Amino acid sequence: MLELHNVYKTFNPGTVNEKRALNGIDLTLNEGDFVTVIGSNGAGKSTVLNAIAGVWPIDSGSIVIDGQDVTALPEHKRAKFLGRVFQDPMNGTAATMQIQENLALAKRRGKSRTLMPGITRREQEEYRELLRDLGLGLEDRMTSKVGLLSGGQRQALTLLMATLQKPKVLLLDEHTAALDPKTAETVLNTTDAVIEVNHLTAFMVTHNMKDAIAHGNRLIMMNEGKIIFDVAGEEKAHLTMKELLDKFAEISGSSIQSDKTLLA
Amino acid sequence: MDFLLSFGRSLPSALGQGLAWGLMAIGVYLTYKILDLADLTVDGTLSTGGAVCAVLITMGWDPWLALLMAVLAGMLAGLVTGLLHTACGIPAILSGILTQLALYSLNLRIMAIGDIIKLGDAAAKTKATLGLNVDRNPLMLSSRYVRELSSRNPLILLVIIVAVVIALMYWFFGTELGCSIRATGANPNMARAQGINTSRNKVLGLVVSNGLVAMSGALLAQYSGSATVDMGRGAIVIGLAAVIIGEVLLDKLFRNFALKLLASVIGAVIYYVVITLVLRLGLEATDLKLLTAMVVAVFLAIPYLKERYMSKAKKEVKTDA
Ligand SMILES: Nc1ncnc2c1ncn2[C@@H]1O[C@H](COP(=O)(O)OP(=O)(O)OP(=O)(O)O)[C@@H](O)[C@H]1O
Ligand SMILES: [Mg+2]
Numbered sequence: 356m357l358e359l360h361n362v363y364k365t366f367n368p369g370t371v372n373e374k375r376a377l378n379g380i381d382l383t384l385n386e387g388d389f390v391t392v393i394g395s396n397g398a399g400k401s402t403v404l405n406a407i408a409g410v411w412p413i414d415s416g417s418i419v420i421d422g423q424d425v426t427a428l429p430e431h432k433r434a435k436f437l438g439r440v441f442q443d444p445m446n447g448t449a450a451t452m453q454i455q456e457n458l459a460l461a462k463r464r465g466k467s468r469t470l471m472p473g474i475t476r477r478e479q480e481e482y483r484e485l486l487r488d489l490g491l492g493l494e495d496r497m498t499s500k501v502g503l504l505s506g507g508q509r510q511a512l513t514l515l516m517a518t519l520q521k522p523k524v525l526l527l528d529e530h531t532a533a534l535d536p537k538t539a540e541t542v543l544n545t546t547d548a549v550i551e552v553n554h555l556t557a558f559m560v561t562h563n564m565k566d567a568i569a570h571g572n573r574l575i576m577m578n579e580g581k582i583i584f585d586v587a588g589e590e591k592a593h594l595t596m597k598e599l600l601d602k603f604a605e606i607s608g609s610s611i612q613s614d615k616t617l618l619a
Numbered sequence: 620m621d622f623l624l625s626f627g628r629s630l631p632s633a634l635g636q637g638l639a640w641g642l643m644a645i646g647v648y649l650t651y652k653i654l655d656l657a658d659l660t661v662d663g664t665l666s667t668g669g670a671v672c673a674v675l676i677t678m679g680w681d682p683w684l685a686l687l688m689a690v691l692a693g694m695l696a697g698l699v700t701g702l703l704h705t706a707c708g709i710p711a712i713l714s715g716i717l718t719q720l721a722l723y724s725l726n727l728r729i730m731a732i733g734d735i736i737k738l739g740d741a742a743a744k745t746k747a748t749l750g751l752n753v754d755r756n757p758l759m760l761s762s763r764y765v766r767e768l769s770s771r772n773p774l775i776l777l778v779i780i781v782a783v784v785i786a787l788m789y790w791f792f793g794t795e796l797g798c799s800i801r802a803t804g805a806n807p808n809m810a811r812a813q814g815i816n817t818s819r820n821k822v823l824g825l826v827v828s829n830g831l832v833a834m835s836g837a838l839l840a841q842y843s844g845s846a847t848v849d850m851g852r853g854a855i856v857i858g859l860a861a862v863i864i865g866e867v868l869l870d871k872l873f874r875n876f877a878l879k880l881l882a883s884v885i886g887a888v889i890y891y892v893v894i895t896l897v898l899r900l901g902l903e904a905t906d907l908k909l910l911t912a913m914v915v916a917v918f919l920a921i922p923y924l925k926e927r928y929m930s931k932a933k934k935e936v937k938t939d940a
Contacts, residue, residue, distance in 0.1 A: 434814030
């Protein structure tokens with residue numbers, strides 16, 4: 356479903372700020388894979404997601420989504436394959452537009468935007484139902500500006516928007532990190548449910564090891580722009596926190612214990 | 620008493636100016652408020668609109684056709700700024716300034732076209748003003764009749780044009796394409812993630828906006844009876860003044876998008892009424908730029924200062940408790 360072949364990316368090449376962020380990433384996601392990604396700060400997790408989404412061109416390598424080579428496609432043309440939820444709740448929605456307008460924008464992802472109405476009555480009914488299923492009471496506030504919603508509500512809405520058109524791959528970049536623990540759990544449960552119901556292929560970056568172990572069928576660990584550990588299936592299902600920590604220490608040669616954020 | 624009388628007599632004229640500038644204010648609203656871009660092309664575009672319309676009318680064109688050509692010329696200017704910004708990566712402000720500067724030279728040439736066609740080599744190659752006369756030229760409107768109670772009163776046509784433009788914009792920004800332009804301004808990252816071509820949309824917004832500004836210039840040239848190369852100088856500030864005055868005074872009242880556009884037009888009318896008032900009070904016309912800059916600075920500062928003052932007041936309440 357998603358293939359990355361030998362992907363390299365260096366930021367600010369030739370300057371003092373030169374930073375090799377992706378150092379030969381090879382990765383294949385099968386249809387229905389739900390991969391959790393961990394790694395310390397600056398490991399390149401977000402950079403992988405941005406490379407897949409096409410935020411900037413990669414230096415070398417190729418990216419294939421659902422059999423189609425998208426390496427040369429700009430961000431907005433890749434969007435039809437991808438659902439995205441960002442770490443910052445402000446990022447995934449248009450604050451000055453209504454809840455229903457945001458959904459209508461997402462509904463048209465991958466379609467050409469014409470001079471037909473931006474939102475129809477039929478859609479409004481559809482959105483009302485979907486919002487009711489979210490259980491946040493948003494179905495009664497469809498014409499409210501999204502800027503009035505809380506961070507958790509916005510992330511839940513962004514998640515709904517990302518899956519309104521079934522994406523080939525769902526990209527989640529620490530999408531619960533900015534939320535309080537209880538809201539984070541709610542959003543994470545919603546995420547599980549959405550992925551399950553729609554049989555989505557998903558790629559979820561998290562800083563929380565417990566979450567990484569508890570969710571998904573495959574786990575990837577990154578360090579210095581490389582994938583250093585990759586487990587799936589039975590092995591992943593029986594993975595413990597201790598094994599994961601040991602693994603990190605063994606492969607990277609440093610101790611993860613010092614990385615407090617990873618243990619949070 | 621005399622003062623009030625003369626002020627009252629000049630009100631209709633101010634109203635006409637305000638309405639014509641209102642179209643320009645709508646154009647500024649589209650870029651400044653919806654696309655979140657400061658587009659400085661408009662100073663040049665306003666003159667271009669006036670120049671194209673005036674020169675075509677003096678060449679005997681139908682004034683409506685001349686107006687249409689002026690709008691197209693404005694859209695072309697918006698396209699150039701848009702491409703400089705998106706395709707060439709030049710910051711929006713600078714792109715606008717470059718187009719504006721280029722338009723200054725072009726506008727001087729445009730206004731000379733009529734003479735060159737008529738007189739050939741004998742004619743001057745550039746021209747800084749072009750007079751229009753209701754008696755000789757078939758104009759759509761003229762300020763001469765602004766106090767008349769008849770169908771040739773220019774206010775009638777101006778109100779109709781403004782209403783049609785607002786209706787059109789209201790429809791357009793409710794379409795799929797229009798919504799995607801609003802999303803582009805509101806959150807470009809989100810827009811791209813939803814498959815929206817933000818570069819194309821910025822260009823489109825600039826094209827529409829500059830088309831409206833040129834229309835404003837074309838109507839102003841007819842209304843006041845001349846097009847000049849300087850008529851657009853400082854236009855962006857007047858447009859901003861209109862948008863901001865409309866917003867500060869009417870934001871709470873006007874929630875609907877069409878009403879927000881109307882607020883900008885009302886802002887432009889208020890601006891010209893105030894200008895007329897201060898002119899009657901004895902200021903020179905050349906003082907207006909200073910006054911305008913001050914008005915805009917004050918109105919831009921109000922929301923910021925209000926917020927700061929309010930949050931300070933809140934803090935004080937807290938510490939009191
Ligand atoms: N747009 C950019 N320009 C320059 N450098 C960048 C850019 N994006 C990322 N980097 C650098 O690339 C490296 C990897 O960053 P990335 O954001 O992928 O890390 P991460 O694994 O997501 O970390 P975190 O857990 O802190 O989110 C970092 O050193 C970062 O500073
Ligand atoms: Mg990150």
